[in-house]
Amino acid sequence: MLKSIRKFENLHIACWLLKDTCWVLDMRVLGIIMIFPTLFLAFFITFKFRKIVSEFYHNLAVCFWIMANTIWMIGEFYYDDTLRPFAIIFFISGLLVLMIYYGFIYRKLSAFQDSREQES
Template structure:
């Protein structure tokens, strides 16, 4: 299912490039639904959650932009796409600059504590 998501996304974007409006519009639903499903399925793994959430937001912004181009209002709508694109970037920046380094520091501290723990003497 997760690899099928890529196929849906590529078909949607190909329809956008070729100006196949009906199929492009239809492909938004399965592309977004699978992205949301993948995000939900992997929500317990923070790295996966952050990346899949950013992808879902990216597909949303990408779809809005596609619709705007199909109906020749892209110059009015495109600036609003900056919001979800930026939100996706902020999620990943938080993950890479704050969350992941804190997790590494916690893991290193825990490893250090285990390695210096006193060894119990046999009686």
């Protein structure tokens, strides 16, 4: 499964870099177009990893990051950078996802694995 998803991850990185390059070069139309494959691949990868807890949470955080990044880009392109506060909400959401994972889920998984190793 990991090998098949790896191809999508690599394509996702290429789309993301192209989108951000368009942003930096002020190529508005192509930048806006690149939002769709970038977000699609991010959500697709997250869905595919839904059964692997650590991968799911990290990829969900990436989805929030890309949404924040997209809102920020659109704000700079068309709204005099006034959308940045909305982008911050998505950046914080991504951080919260990781805080939940590392604060609760990872600790429980680690404790469970430690208890299984001690039983062996």
